[in-house]
Amino acid sequence: MKFSEIPMKIVEIGRKSGATDVAAKMVESRRVMVRFSNNEVTVSKIFREATIDVFVMVEKHRAATTISTLSMKNIKKAIENLVKAAKAAPPADIYAPLPQGPFTYSPALLKAPKMPLDPDTLTGYVEGAVKGALERGAERAAGTLNALRAKITLATSGDVYISQETAGLELSIRAFVSEFATGHFLSVAGRLEDFNPEEAGRMAGEIAKAADNPKPGEPGKYMALLGPMVFADLVNQVGSLSSAFLIDAGQSFLVDKIGADVASKKFTLVDDPTLAGSIGVRAFDDEGVPTRRKAVIENGVLKTYLHNSMTAKKFGVETTGNAGIIIPHPWNLIVEPGDKSLDDLISEINDGIYVTNDWYLRYQNYRTGDFSTLPRDGMFRIKRGEIVSSIRELRISDNMLRILQNIVDLSRFRTWVKWWEVEVPTLAPYALISELNFTKPTI
Amino acid sequence: MEDLVEFIVDSAGRMGAEYAEARLQADLHESLFLKNGIVEAFAFEEIRGVGIRVLVGGSLGFASTNSLRKRDVEGALKQAFKIARSASKLIKRKITMGRGELGVDRVEVKPRVNFANVDIESRASLLKESDEQVIDAASKFDVKAPARVAELDTWVTEKIVRTSDGAKIYSVIPRAAAFTLITLVHPQRGSIQRYINLGEVGGWEVVERWNLPKTLFEEATTLSRALVEAVKPPRGEMDIVLGPELVGIICHESCGHPSEADRILGREAAQAGETFLKPDSIGLKVGSKYVNVVDDPTLKGSFGFYLYDEEGVRARRRTLIKEGVVNEFLHNRETASIFEVESNGASRSVAYNREPIVRMANTFFLPGDYSKEELFEDIKEGIYMKSFMEWNIDDRRFNQRYVGLEAYRIENGELKGFVRNPVLEVTTFGLWSAVDAAGKDLEFQAAYCGKGDPMQGIPVWTGGPHIRLRKVIVGGV
Numbered sequence: 001m002k003f004s005e006i007p008m009k010i011v012e013i014g015r016k017s018g019a020t021d022v023a024a025k026m027v028e029s030r031r032v033m034v035r036f037s038n039n040e041v042t043v044s045k046i047f048r049e050a051t052i053d054v055f056v057m058v059e060k061h062r063a064a065t066t067i068s069t070l071s072m073k074n075i076k077k078a079i080e081n082l083v084k085a086a087k088a089a090p091p092a093d094i095y096a097p098l099p100q101g102p103f104t105y106s107p108a109l110l111k112a113p114k115m116p117l118d119p120d121t122l123t124g125y126v127e128g129a130v131k132g133a134l135e136r137g138a139e140r141a142a143g144t145l146n147a148l149r150a151k152i153t154l155a156t157s158g159d160v161y162i163s164q165e166t167a168g169l170e171l172s173i174r175a176f177v178s179e180f181a182t183g184h185f186l187s188v189a190g191r192l193e194d195f196n197p198e199e200a201g202r203m204a205g206e207i208a209k210a211a212d213n214p215k216p217g218e219p220g221k222y223m224a225l226l227g228p229m230v231f232a233d234l235v236n237q238v239g240s241l242s243s244a245f246l247i248d249a250g251q252s253f254l255v256d257k258i259g260a261d262v263a264s265k266k267f268t269l270v271d272d273p274t275l276a277g278s279i280g281v282r283a284f285d286d287e288g289v290p291t292r293r294k295a296v297i298e299n300g301v302l303k304t305y306l307h308n309s310m311t312a313k314k315f316g317v318e319t320t321g322n323a324g325i326i327i328p329h330p331w332n333l334i335v336e337p338g339d340k341s342l343d344d345l346i347s348e349i350n351d352g353i354y355v356t357n358d359w360y361l362r363y364q365n366y367r368t369g370d371f372s373t374l375p376r377d378g379m380f381r382i383k384r385g386e387i388v389s390s391i392r393e394l395r396i397s398d399n400m401l402r403i404l405q406n407i408v409d410l411s412r413f414r415t416w417v418k419w420w421e422v423e424v425p426t427l428a429p430y431a432l433i434s435e436l437n438f439t440k441p442t443i
Numbered sequence: 444m445e446d447l448v449e450f451i452v453d454s455a456g457r458m459g460a461e462y463a464e465a466r467l468q469a470d471l472h473e474s475l476f477l478k479n480g481i482v483e484a485f486a487f488e489e490i491r492g493v494g495i496r497v498l499v500g501g502s503l504g505f506a507s508t509n510s511l512r513k514r515d516v517e518g519a520l521k522q523a524f525k526i527a528r529s530a531s532k533l534i535k536r537k538i539t540m541g542r543g544e545l546g547v548d549r550v551e552v553k554p555r556v557n558f559a560n561v562d563i564e565s566r567a568s569l570l571k572e573s574d575e576q577v578i579d580a581a582s583k584f585d586v587k588a589p590a591r592v593a594e595l596d597t598w599v600t601e602k603i604v605r606t607s608d609g610a611k612i613y614s615v616i617p618r619a620a621a622f623t624l625i626t627l628v629h630p631q632r633g634s635i636q637r638y639i640n641l642g643e644v645g646g647w648e649v650v651e652r653w654n655l656p657k658t659l660f661e662e663a664t665t666l667s668r669a670l671v672e673a674v675k676p677p678r679g680e681m682d683i684v685l686g687p688e689l690v691g692i693i694c695h696e697s698c699g700h701p702s703e704a705d706r707i708l709g710r711e712a713a714q715a716g717e718t719f720l721k722p723d724s725i726g727l728k729v730g731s732k733y734v735n736v737v738d739d740p741t742l743k744g745s746f747g748f749y750l751y752d753e754e755g756v757r758a759r760r761r762t763l764i765k766e767g768v769v770n771e772f773l774h775n776r777e778t779a780s781i782f783e784v785e786s787n788g789a790s791r792s793v794a795y796n797r798e799p800i801v802r803m804a805n806t807f808f809l810p811g812d813y814s815k816e817e818l819f820e821d822i823k824e825g826i827y828m829k830s831f832m833e834w835n836i837d838d839r840r841f842n843q844r845y846v847g848l849e850a851y852r853i854e855n856g857e858l859k860g861f862v863r864n865p866v867l868e869v870t871t872f873g874l875w876s877a878v879d880a881a882g883k884d885l886e887f888q889a890a891y892c893g894k895g896d897p898m899q900g901i902p903v904w905t906g907g908p909h910i911r912l913r914k915v916i917v918g919g920v
Contacts, residue, residue, distance in 0.1 A: 034530060035896060037709045041530035042538075045505040046522045047796055048515075049492070055484075066488035068509040082487075088563045089485040090571075119529030127533060142712035144896050174713035179839070184713070249478055250590020250626035250636070326476070326484050359716075364833035364846050364864060367590075367626055367634045372844055374837045376716070393842055395835075395868070420714040420896055439866075441842050442916035443873030 132201025160288030183207025232417035253369030273331035280332025338410030369400030501537020541780030543756035554646020610755020642889025691905030704778035716838025730875025740804030808907030811881025
């Protein structure tokens with residue numbers, strides 16, 4: 001038996017053992033990571049793995065496992081135990097059989113472009129990125145280069161048997177002019193020709209240089225310009241918390257909001273795993289359903305939650321092709337662009353703040369959307385349409401729905417964001433937000 | 444198992460590694476997930492493989508594979524060499540492994556009740572009963588509980604760590620953890636949410652001891668009262684008493700993380716960030732003389748328990764802040780070498796395919812000599828923050844915010860009812876300097892600390908006694 005046929009065999013074993021439904025997803029991956037700080041490589045890592053996620057149902061009874069020891073003897077034993085576990089598990093409230101194929105998938109999405117994984121080339125990219133940052137005035141730079149090649153093979157009892165290759169290059173670089181003057185930028189690409197580590201380094205260096213000698217900022221409500229990294233972080237929240245599973249779990253500010261105006265009319269958020277050449281491309285979801293482009297929010301109106309077949313049945317709708325066998329999730333988030341240049345957006349601000357990056361976003365209440373997050377790296381005061389100074393020490397303390405409603409404008413320029421803080425690939429513009437609340441420490 | 448790690452370390456030596464380390468690790472997990480009273484899925488998995496680190500020409504290479512066939516392991520070792528050599532052109536200061544008390548030992552925590560003896564039905568009925576208690580408790584206050592999630596995880600980590608300079612540690616550690624997110628809604632008062640995390644080293648007996656139905660009934664009762672009764676908190680300068688849950692997270696965020704030597708050196712600069720502490724900060728006064736914070740992996744039964752780290756170094760208690768002064772950093776052997784000290788055994792990894800890095804274990808504020816009554820008695824006007832939901836801190840570990848969940852107003856030494864979401868937004872120096880007393884009590888909470896790239900969420904405890912802060916400005920809704 002060929003290695004790639006193991007998922008099919010698992011479906012067969014699962015069915016013979018009494019499962020009504022079986023899905024087996026095998027991921028064979030090779031990932032190389034080069035981490036650097038103080039302009040030096042600190043560690044290089046290589047991960048080579050093949051694992052299989054298996055999900056079975058005996059009607060309403062469900063169980064799941066991940067198999068990492070891939071001998072047929074071990075696999076057979078694991079699947080038999082899995083079906084036994086499912087039979088013993090208390091029933092779920094609904095039974096939605098795995099979607100029945102065969103399905104037709106876009107051939108263009110099944111193949112990934114060639115990506116370099118050899119250490120010398122990857123170390124060279126790091127060297128280029130650091131050089132770019134230093135050229136623009138940084139004293140030192142830190143970051144991560146990630147290169148990934150993987151093959152996903154899915155078989156289900158719904159007559160699905162399909163493979164897709166994925167690949168990506170991600171460079172995240174943070175440049176330091178001083179402890180308080182830093183800049184961060186990224187190059188995230190699903191195709192080699194879109195990868196530009198030196199430019200990411202230069203951008204990070206420029207922000208760091210501009211952020212030199214920051215002064216403590218003053219709390220208050222400001223017209224705020226959010227850079228693509230910040231806006232992508234917020235948009236990730238919107239995309240991820242539109243999962244129907246999290247809606248049902250109360251872990252979202254989008255509960256009971258289908259059809260409602262949840263954002264400014266200027267905001268349209270799409271989940272598009274069919275965008276060839278992007279890093280989040282996926283031809284099929286974890287139930288084998290062909291993926292599709294869908295607007296989550298269109299001109300400010302919440303159009304859909306993200307579904308697999310189980311949540312879809314519960315909500316009385318069709319699956320959106322976003323399985324996650326238990327938890328549906330977005331694949332590839334895209335914010336529709338605005339029509340302004342960055343300079344146009346800055347010129348619209350009479351008295352405001354420009355935030356280039358953030359981290360550590362935490363909710364007081366997911367259901368209301370009250371949260372805070374810390375700006376990091378360059379943060380600037382804007383007065384009368386011009387950047388006038390570098391500031392620090394502020395925190396964004398606001399509400400997610402209010403921020404979405406307060407989107408004033410978006411830039412034409414967009415860039416892909418995916419890094420340590422932003423998990424789902426997101427094509428994000430600059431965003432102008434009115435009345436954004438900033439706080440600061442009291443002692 | 445033993446043969447394989449010996450083979451790796453011997454082969455690495457023959458290939459010319461200055462240092463090599465092999466870690467064969469298997470994590471056998473079982474999880475049950477309940478949403479709104481319904482079992483969503485039962486899941487089990489064995490995450491098993493080998494992680495290899497080699498030091499070649501002062502450059503560090505890490506490789507992992509989940510195929511334990513000799514030729515695949517040999518392939519991973521060669522890849523680790525290749526990638527380390529390739530990176531050596533971008534290294535100015537050669538990495539070396541510093542001193543540490545290396546062990547040859549076996550550490551086995553034996554459960555009183557083995558997880559294998561607890562079937563799925565028993566686990567599910569425990570979670571269901573606990574879930575019903577939440578609804579029951581809330582209903583007594585005309586509060587609905589429309590969204591509840593609960594997860595019960597048990598797992599056993601078996602591993603063998605072998606280093607080229609003689610450490611050899613075999614360990615088997617069982618852990619149990621429970622997680623819930625409760626959402627309560629009142630038609631006029633809106634909604635309130637709370638995470639509850641429990642986690643310990645041990646067998647099923649620890650889950651039995653938690654008494655989840657009772658615990659969740661009490662939590663939901665308190666949360667319902669907070670939702671229905673809480674009023675706007677007073678604002679301005681006042682005294683604050685913080686409960687162990689707050690004290691624990693503060694110790695973790697604004698003492699533990701800043702004390703990680705790899706952050707001090709900038710190794711995490713592009714991810715979790717750096718720290719306000721510098722290599723020469725030992726002896727720096729950061730707080731009042733009442734502040735004593737330690738990190739201790741050796742606490743029996745603790746969620747962050749271990750006796751030897753992933754580099755084979757014997758673990759010990761680390762006193763991070765002593766009487767308000769920075770006393771010690773957390774080190775692995777790489778940072779120990781740079782700082783010219785001995786490693787204090789802080790190297791941890793969450794799985795075979797993750798690089799060991801400097802981590803906390805159980806970080807807590809040492810108890811003082813005040814009774815709880817004494818902490819409150821001379822407060823004329825203040826706030827008692829017992830639990831929190833929202834929190835965060837900047838990437839220098841200096842500017843932090845904690846928003847109270849279960850919180851009370853204090854008037855003339857007595858609690859005067861719930862207040863809603865008081866905000867403590869302070870600097871690390873400001874916070875530690877305001878402490879003027881610590882209670883005799885000591886409690887811990889379980890958490891998963893996030894750090895590393897790829898991310899490693901690692902089990903820890905955070906904790907402490909009640910502490911009192913004087914003249915702090917409180918914000919709020």
